[in-house]
Amino acid sequence: MSFSCRRTGHGWSSASSTSPIRFSTVPSSAAPGSMANSTADAVTGVIDMHLTKSRYLAGLQCLRRLWLGVNQPPEWAEPAPGSSQDIGAEIGLKAHLLFPGGVLVEEAPWQHEEAVARTRALMADPSVPAIFEAAFEQDGIRIRVDVLERLPRGRWGLREVKSSGSVKDHYLDDVAVQMHVLAVAELQLSSVELLFVNKDYVRGEHGIAWAAFFSREDIKGRAAARLDGIADRIAGQMACLRQRKEPMIEPGAHCSSPYACDYWDHCTAGKPKDWVALLPRLTEKALGKLTEAGFEAISAIPADFPLTNQHAVIRDVLVSGRPFVAPDLARLLQGFAAPALYLDFEAFAPTIPLYAGTRPFQTIPFQWSLHRLDADGTLSHLEFLADGAADPRRDFAESLIRAVGTEPTPIVVYSSYEQTQLRTLAARFEDLKEPIDAIIARLRDLLPVVRGAVYHPGFNFSYSIKTVGPALCPDFSYGDLDQVADGLAASNAFYRLAAGGLDSATAIGLRQALLTYCERDTLAMVEVHRALVRMAKEP
Numbered sequence: 235m236s237f238s239c240r241r242t243g244h245g246w247s248s249a250s251s252t253s254p255i256r257f258s259t260v261p262s263s264a265a266p267g268s269m270a271n272s273t274a275d276a277v278t279g280v281i282d283m284h285l286t287k288s289r290y291l292a293g294l295q296c297l298r299r300l301w302l303g304v305n306q307p308p309e310w311a312e313p314a315p316g317s318s319q320d321i322g323a324e325i326g327l328k329a330h331l332l333f334p335g336g337v338l339v340e341e342a343p344w345q346h347e348e349a350v351a352r353t354r355a356l357m358a359d360p361s362v363p364a365i366f367e368a369a370f371e372q373d374g375i376r377i378r379v380d381v382l383e384r385l386p387r388g389r390w391g392l393r394e395v396k397s398s399g400s401v402k403d404h405y406l407d408d409v410a411v412q413m414h415v416l417a418v419a420e421l422q423l424s425s426v427e428l429l430f431v432n433k434d435y436v437r438g439e440h441g442i443a444w445a446a447f448f449s450r451e452d453i454k455g456r457a458a459a460r461l462d463g464i465a466d467r468i469a470g471q472m473a474c475l476r477q478r479k480e481p482m483i484e485p486g487a488h489c490s491s492p493y494a495c496d497y498w499d500h501c502t503a504g505k506p507k508d509w510v511a512l513l514p515r516l517t518e519k520a521l522g523k524l525t526e527a528g529f530e531a532i533s534a535i536p537a538d539f540p541l542t543n544q545h546a547v548i549r550d551v552l553v554s555g556r557p558f559v560a561p562d563l564a565r566l567l568q569g570f571a572a573p574a575l576y577l578d579f580e581a582f583a584p585t586i587p588l589y590a591g592t593r594p595f596q597t598i599p600f601q602w603s604l605h606r607l608d609a610d611g612t613l614s615h616l617e618f619l620a621d622g623a624a625d626p627r628r629d630f631a632e633s634l635i636r637a638v639g640t641e642p643t644p645i646v647v648y649s650s651y652e653q654t655q656l657r658t659l660a661a662r663f664e665d666l667k668e669p670i671d672a673i674i675a676r677l678r679d680l681l682p683v684v685r686g687a688v689y690h691p692g693f694n695f696s697y698s699i700k701t702v703g704p705a706l707c708p709d710f711s712y713g714d715l716d717q718v719a720d721g722l723a724a725s726n727a728f729y730r731l732a733a734g735g736l737d738s739a740t741a742i743g744l745r746q747a748l749l750t751y752c753e754r755d756t757l758a759m760v761e762v763h764r765a766l767v768r769m770a771k772e773p
Contacts, residue, residue: 283475285375285468290411291404291493293471298483299495301474308496316726316733321585322397326380328586329395329429331444333381336364346376353382360384372418374472379412381429389424392416397585399433399595401451404492409453410460414468426454431594437587447586447594485511487518506531508552512695513545544685551689557769560687564770567763569678575638575645576605576759577677579652580752582725588732589625599655600626600728603752604637605760613760619749622732628666631659635669638676645676648699648759653677680759680766688766703758706765712754717747724748 283304285293293300313319330336337356341349349369356365368382381393394409396402409426416423432449474481485501495501502509508531510516510524520542529535532545533552541549547558560566580601585594592598600620607613618633620626638645647653653674660670685697692705700720703710718724727744730736736744 283374283472284371285411285471285475287377287408287411290375290468290471291408293474294404294407294467295492296483296488296495297471297474298481298501299497300471301477301480302497302500304475305480306497306500314726316729318397318585321729325397325431325585326395328442328444329381329393329448330366332429332448333364333366333383333393335362336366336381336383337362338366339369339378340367341369343378346371349378357382370415370419370421372415373468375411375415375468377412377415379416385424389422390416391425391427392423393427393429396428396430399431401428401430401453402492406453406457406460409457410464411468413457414461414464425452426457427451428453431585433594435587436593437590439590442586486521506533508532510535513548514695514697515542515544547689548695551691555691557691558689559769559772563683563687563766566683566687567766567770570644570646570680570683570763572607572609572611573643574607574678574763575643576607576756576763577638577645577647577652578603578752578755578759579655580721580724580728580748581655582728582732584729584732588622588729592625597655597658598625598627599630599659600732601724601748601752602630602634602637603749603756604634605753605756606643607760607763615753615756617749617753619745619752620728622728622734627659628663631663631666631670635666635673638673640672642676644678645673646678646680646759646763648679648681648755648762650679653679680763683766684762688769699755699758699762703762706769707761710758710761712758715747715751715754717744718751724751 289300289303292303313323330338339349339352339356341352346369349367350371353365353368353370356362356368363384365382365384366380368379370377370379379392380395381391383391383393385391392409392412394405394412396405405428409428413423413426427450429448429450432447435443435447483501485498485505489495489498489501505511510529510532511521513520513532524535527539529539532549535541535549551558579599581597581599583595583597587594587596589598600622602618604616605613606615616637618630618637620629656670656674656677660667660674663670681697684702688706690702690705693701694705696702700712704712712719718727727748731741731744
């Protein structure tokens, strides 16, 4: 069926009597040069008071976040190669393969008026079976539909694409606001599906079968349930955007759910450096009691106020300025005595599996670093880093077995992560199970010792090796690391290497950055262990 559109007082309306569709043609005030409306607003200096899918979700999470996102938008940057945002964009494009003949609305976010016009033209063309990034605007809400599929009898299907492995609760709100806009536009929507990653999919020898890679689930009923009260929520968010001052909403658990907020530093700038919410493993109930009692600073909590042992230690250290050392630290360190090995793994869990026989999100260890500290203080180092061209797990395991040897030397780690990965490798490679189990039996985890027996003011409420190392060893630092300075960056870097397509200089640089980073982690364990031994000997 073809549509001839005419201009009406409400925007654009189809001349078809079976499926009238209304389009808004309100001009966009966003400017070229940005991939996000909020950034475009910052470029032009014009505050655009419209909502989008992302703004609506931000407003549900926190009205302060919504207001700041429009009035003080963060600087936009291209997603880092290999990052979750980058992979998410790739998955969105791969979903197009499930709709042969579909046409992409290529206009950028700041070209919204043009995108709406392009969408209108494609909807009027019956030869177009699906529209990617279809643009609509109604009642001050702009949306881009991932996939708008043409169905029989003038009806349409909304297909939302996500790069996660399940239907998450906030996805329903994402889809609901689209359904609301399409309903106002009088588009006849007969089905709503979420396309997400099938976690059980196993890559074959000949690449990805994209139809099997995606799961498709009908969520129309669940998303429709979120339409109840949506007009009031939208009105509340629009009213928020019209305010001259940001809403003063206290930071809390909502700041990280469902998404980490870009404005955490802004909203907590007025909090004490020892704000009670920074206490590690603090429950919402415990935070509520502290807040109700009027305590904002940890150091202000009186000694008779009920706290966990760990939190009481942190308070006492902040009040006194002196590190805490448990009297039984020396006993706790007995199983770590030199000669000892210090082991760290790096792994990645690609959403799009790169190796035959692997699944989406499956953890694949690709690198280890091993320091050896002899009884006389001699320090040596071994390492392994896969090239990424093939599944690295067997080479990883075999090289590690050779490196650690069979002596009963303790192998120091800093978390249970290495043990978890070793158990998985032992289950996969039955012929390597015995030597891998022998390695597991030698593991000694330093993290519980630090967490239970030591606290230093420099920990800044974290027991991460990247915080503990520099705090206990002032000459030790991660500050010189550039390309790869944490586990997420390491995962992204290796994904880029494994995916291929890099020039030689970039690949060499990433490999060196990975080697330097992983070696730094095991060296940190050595230095922390040495520091703990010294602290245990002090009176």
